[in-house]
Amino acid sequence: MLILAIESSCDDTAAAVVQPENRVLSSIISSQNEIHARFGGIVPELASRRHIEMIQPVVDEALHQAGVDLTDIDLIATTQGPGLVGSLLVGFTFAKGLALVRGLPCVGVDHMAAHLLSCLLEERQPAFPYTALIVSGGNTSLFAVEDPLSFTRLGCTRDDAAGEAFDKVAKLLGLGYPGGPVISRLAADGDPTAIAFPRARLGEHSLDFSFSGLKTSVASQVDSLRRNGAPLPIPDICASFQEAVVDVLVDKTLAAAERTGHQRIVIGGGVAANPRLRNALAQRCDAHGLELFMPSPVYCTDNAAMVAVAGYYRFLGGHLLDADADAYSRSPLN
Incomplete structure (x- = not known):
């Protein structure tokens, strides 16, 4: 089976061709950073317009790099939500239309579920169940993942997501957009103990996050x-x-694993590419005898390969899209 996957939930237009057992034949991502950088953040109308321009070329390139054409595709998977509705609809309707024309099955994928399963793209994969931290510009949440279709939210942010906080602090400092990579790069030359910024714990037993303070x-x-x-x-x-962000993310992830009793921890989402977070979590997991599974940085940020993984399991579960199915802006997982 060959899966063509499409992702357009925010500002990256992405397509991938993946085989079951998660062999990635191609993964193409068209970034819009240069468009939104001057505004210090994503402009939804500009994002959706760019998706319209790029969706066909990106899909064509994914097929070309995989050495296949549409006649070889057996399943189409597409992000159904959450995200910016204008952006989502471009990829979602393109995928549905393509599936109808080609007579192919089509599955809708929750973007959060795709991040929760992105670690399955790696050669070293976790067994189920596991505790997962999804941390990005739009989400900071903890989940218990029982199997590829069963996710229970344990905690989430009450205000800004961690990635959003990175972007806002970068804008405050005049560092440009996106903020995460540049802050991470500059932090390598700084002292993490120089300024005692607060850590929001939100109560002894809370697994929620808050970064607005x-x-x-x-x-x-x-x-x-x-x-x-x-x-x-x-x-x-x-x-x-x-360091203040990483401390809270790591502490609460370990607390969540203790609560679930899972011996495996997974991270995903754009901020999961942050080197300091990856190192700190690896050290803490090693100290507590826990296994840590992390996607490669390229699979942390928005991509279609992870959509293919989640879509494959949706297909096996019989969750096919109806012709009148619509995209959604807020995830039912939240």
Whole structure:
């Protein structure tokens, strides 16, 4: 079986061709960073217009790199939600239309579920069940994953997602968009203990997250330095901010695993590519005798290969899309 997968939930237009057992034959991603960078964040209308321009070329390139054509495809998988509705509809309707014309089965995939299963793209894969942290620009959530179709949310952010906090702090510091990679790079030259930014725990037993207070603390620190005419120690601010985010993510992920009793931890989402988070979580898991599974950075950010994985299991479960199925902006997993 060959699966053609399509992803357009936010600002990346992506397509992939994947075989069952998760052999990736191609994975094409068209980024819109250069379009949105001048605005300091994603402009939904511009994102959806760019998806319209890129969806056909990206799908064609995915087929070309895989060395196949549409006559070889057996299943189409597409992101159904959550995300920006205008963006989602481009890929979703393209996939449904293609499936109808070719007479192929089509499955809708929850973007969160795709991230939860993205680690299955790697050669070293976790057995079920496992505890998963999904951390990105739009989501910061913990899940118990019982099997490829069963997910139970354990905690989520009450305000900003971690990736959103990275972007807002980067904008505050004039570092551009997207903020995560540049903050991570600058933090490597900074002192993570230089500034004692707060860690929001939200109660002894809470598995929820909150990063708005941290963001406000960074803004206050920067404002104070500027008012006093002091230079901004950008690397130290980046390192201290990043450490505050990572501390909370790691602590709560370990607490979630203790609550579920799982011996395996998985991370996914764009922020899961952050080197400091990956190293800190690996150290803590090793200290507690837990197995950690992480997708390669290319499969942390939005991509269609992970949609193919989730779509394959949806297909096996008989969850095919109806012709009148629609996209959704908010995930039922939340």
